[in-house]
Amino acid sequence: MPGLATMSLDNMFCTRCGDGFEPNEKIVNSNGELWHTNCFVCAQCFRVFPEGTFYEFEGRKYCERDFQVLFAPCCGKCGEFVIGRVIKAMNANWHPSCFRCEECNVELADAGFIKNGGRALCHTCNARIKADGLLNYMCHKCHGVIDGEPLRYRGEVYHGYHFTCATCGVELDHTAREVKHRPGYAANDVNNLFCLRCHDKMGIPICGACRRPIEERIVTALGKHWHVEHFVCAKCEKPFHGHRHYEKKGLAYCEQHYHQLFGNLCYVCNQVIAGDVFTALNKAWCVHHFACSVCDAPLSTRSKFYEYDERPACRRCYEKFPAELRRRLRRAHHYTIRR
Amino acid sequence: MSHQPPVSCIPNTGKMSKAKKVIEEAKENNNPEIDLVDKGLSSLDEIPGLFSLANITRLSVSHNKIQVVPAALANLANLEILNLANNYITELPVSLSSLPKLRILNVSLNRLNGLPRGFGSFPVLEILDLTYNNLNEKNLPGNFFIMDSLRALYLGDNDFEYLPAEIGNLKNLQILSMRENDLIEVPRELGQLARLRELHLQGNRLVVLPPEIGSLDLASNKSVLRLEGNFWVPHIEDQLKLGPSHVLDYLRSETYKVLYSRHMSAKPAPPPQTLDKSKKASRAA
């Protein structure tokens, strides 16, 4: 460690508050960062760290208790905090030893798993259950065994040949579509089965992700229709739920990942900046849009501009501001410099 | 235009012909961006052919003497940017709100005493600049906070004492400036604006902040949080001296949640109005 004693107190400052240290004051040195003893505290509870133990996250230090409360995920099985390796699966977090096949109880963390009817299964159990399932479908009407895929209707399984298309009368198979809601119809009038061809003609839109009909809220984007919950960011797969999305090469992204993958968005046109980027005042501009926010006159890197609510105002505009506003802006400017 | 004072009826021919030239050049070159900044204009009706430029995408008429915004401006159906900054405008026509492509509207440095009913119906507005007018929570139209396409809302230098809780509906808001108003209180719903990266609250009459503000991402190096020039309780003031990120840390603490709820139930009298607004240009008759 570069000896503390050899450093001059004059250029030693507390990492948290920025103030200097008194001679003979006790100084905390953590990985070369210096702190007042009072400042070396948990970012959440402001208490000193019990036994000096702290957890660091995004540049902040937390005591063990607060770190767990704030950031450590809870195991989906035992409910304890997961410290160390976290298995993220089935929309939950798990200790590696808690995430097991729901049939044979083998650990899945390293072997991988398959989602089957909302359950996490090992490859062996999944294969067995799938085979059993195909063999064991029993028709709800005739109680006979169904070979191959069954037709699903009002929550039951049937042989397709017990039904005909509500429009054209053709005998149905497992590809038949059940329609539950249709705008302008009562539920009982539409709870019916149709062959694929007639279903398509009814104009019920098909989701671009799951290829199933969309009978409730619909999103239209990228030239396709989507279930609200199936129109998702191509990177994080979270649904946009009406939030703005950004398109690139036929894919949609959330703002965060669009930024992350493709760079800055221009403050004016809100498009990704392909060429040169002007950055100032925590914002970015494309070449065409770097301009005074009051008069729209173009600015260049060499233009002098004034900051006005974290936007640039050109000299001409600044001079046309009411005198009392200029006075207040000058005072605010001094404040920022002092800071 | 018989109701206008005679002096504005004598068009300054030198200036008018300049404006006329801009329009004619735009027509010839098919230029979609019209610049009529600082041309001494007192009315947009006087500019021949302006409303027939249906393909223009930007109209900048900052630094003129325009009092009335003609409803016919809404004929410019391709307009994306409309800049009316620093004029003498006291009211806006509701027709503006139907401009189908308008993304940026700047009416800063004017004399707005209110906004028309139905103002909030802009379909795609992203940046709305109403800085330096005479607006407050009582003269906003009822549908103001349905503009959930807004990325930035600038209301600095106005007369707000309260920010309506519906601000929480503006889910896409990244920038909110309430600089130098008369704010006594901001609502908890501000904490719902998950995308907020710039919050200007400096120069108001605030004493406490809702703890929910602590959950916003306002401490990163791309964020701006301005809090100075308020009447903060000592604990917030102390943290502010260390920097805005310390305030956010403090707002998240259990101690502060208790302090905030005690403060809110005690309902102390608000601090005095300190800004002298009588000299504001927006007050000129």
Ligand SMILES: [Zn+2]
């Ligand atoms: Zn310190």
Ligand SMILES: [Zn+2]
């Ligand atoms: Zn566990």
Ligand SMILES: [Zn+2]
């Ligand atoms: Zn059967």
Ligand SMILES: [Zn+2]
């Ligand atoms: Zn059919």
Ligand SMILES: [Zn+2]
């Ligand atoms: Zn779908």
Ligand SMILES: [Zn+2]
């Ligand atoms: Zn994403």
Ligand SMILES: [Zn+2]
């Ligand atoms: Zn741009």
Ligand SMILES: [Zn+2]
């Ligand atoms: Zn300018």
